[in-house]
Amino acid sequence: MAQTIRRARLRGLKKKHRDILAQEYPRFSDAEMRNRRKLIDNWMDEHDLDHVLVYGAWMSGPAVAYFTGWPVTVEAAVIFTRGHTPAMYIQFYNHLPECRHMAWETEVLWGGERRTIPAVIETIEARGKPNPRIGVIGAMPLGAIQAIDARASALVDLNGAFFGARLIKSDEEIDWLRIGAALSDAGYEGLRKGVRLGHNERDLGNLVERAYMPHGGTNLIHFFGVTSMANPDCCVPRQWPLTREVATGDVLFSEISANFWDYPGQILRTFTVGAEPTPLYRDLHDTADAALDAIVAKLKPGTHASELVEASSMIEAAGFTTYDDLIHGFGGGYLPPVLGSKSRPAGPIPDITLKPNMCLVVQPNVSTTDEQAGVQTGDTFRITETGCESLHNVARGLDRVDPA
Template structure:
């Protein structure tokens, strides 16, 4: 069942040619960046992105970083946004705000260095960098200035707690994701392939102004399973009666996406193994949700997941991660499949997290996945998705 229409104030954003955050919101962001630069002892900052990667560029300018983009922030003058390729400049001029858009020239980083110098940077200055700048670009900056300071971790900390406007944009992404999941539920049938299911997702959000975050699918016979986690690249396997199909779907609105995970059986009830797997996944999901609220230490979330190992199962995917502007901390695995050292941090109101138990057999042949993106509040959590939880049978 498709979700209801968006509220009018959110629908209006999706209908705009170039959706915008308020001036007050952008000012808030630049104020946070100025504070970050002061704490790091840098006067000049390069914000970099390439091939749609680099969340700081759109966060500050609304430009989604198509091929390559470099934003120079200095104490003097408006930030400059250097864009590649030349044919991307006209749209960047239309979309980007709070900056002067220019072509990046033959060598974007060389252009950036000249821009810094023209605005007062000297060989004795330290240059801050946010974004996925490669070794070649970093080497050029290091040759031109006294030091290059990696500010990515500091920027990530800025993104953990979302503003009210950001949460509204995330709700639109969640709505797109719910539309896609509803489309899968309504159309999943024997004979389709995982590629077809990806197409169903895109037909659910592209006409409504959405963008593709991810659509990962896994399908396998419940009687002889060989897939434990949704695939990042879809197979061309034809779905058949008796299959389990599980998925992770993120539809996005200008980079702000929801994330929802569900499992389906096709023209058959779950086998006992799959019923046990999904019952365990739902139990751990609910156990984690019971401890979600501002002030919860991350270690309490791992402790809440012990039902997985108690049931004789394990996990493949991460159990929970922060969300909104990237794959953010805290990234948490299960006791039997850790994601590294448990982060020494507590949850804060305004964080968004994806709770996504992917419960699998120990031998890795079978698995299910469920969960979704949740908003942390002072007293608990809030769902931003509307698609119903549970193990769904189609047909």
């Protein structure tokens, strides 16, 4: 008799989301993919292009997945030319069968032994006129750019256009982001329920990933800040885990993003370990909660990015600052607007006004000015027609966990 595998139910998902999770390979509809390919056609018209080259390597390059359905593994280069089926050259050879199964209306070819870009150039030369105009999306090595540029009359950078197109999500993308948020929630709950005295930060990552991997989630990030409330030495979650062991009287704050095929959530929470928060940590988190509430109240169509920064001014009024970015766009990359607080700007405030189906992470990381103590709280939010909604289903607030 086959063993029954029990998986904890993901919060906040409807039947349509569970149906997506149950697919052999989750796929967007043909209509969704056609709309994406129309962007390529529009850019070719706008910039008088003969080809568009989309590139990614080493698990990075969201445009490849966006236009083909294939998440980049080692390397992928896709050539779009009017009148031709898109051709995608990938590495390595053993990745071809799965890529051919997953890629939407794309001819999938091996890039050859360390010659993906030469194969791309051969295709470009075979498809059209000499010295073409080529649009490029993705971060490419200098040698690859030089090789293509030598055969083109012009290279046009389409990265700004691509990421601009990603700011407003389709309804199908929102569904996938809800799944990513549910997986991220599961990761946080796995951490909160599973943490034990003596665990180190490597163990914490194991707890997080074990909670969502059975549902098809993969790790984007799980950053932890663990320190003694009595003698703190950490003001922002760290990117790499320490071997320091969790102890009574600690504070643990986390930033967790589980990925669902390039569609993650992001949940940020803080809890104390086996003790009530000290006055400092209570003040830090009260300020973070107040900032989050004030910013969320401004998340609606028509709000300018500068208003979101202004809404966080109670952080400085309380004598605190921030270390991490305060707000950033999300879903398809680390998107505009990327905003810091008044005391720790993230650069010039962009001229961006919120619109429906934009998605933002609001994540006040309120910290002391000496960089010794901090907390973090926040969610991924969708801008609706009249306001906003969180994509997450985990209660906010400073929690306390009493592990064995």
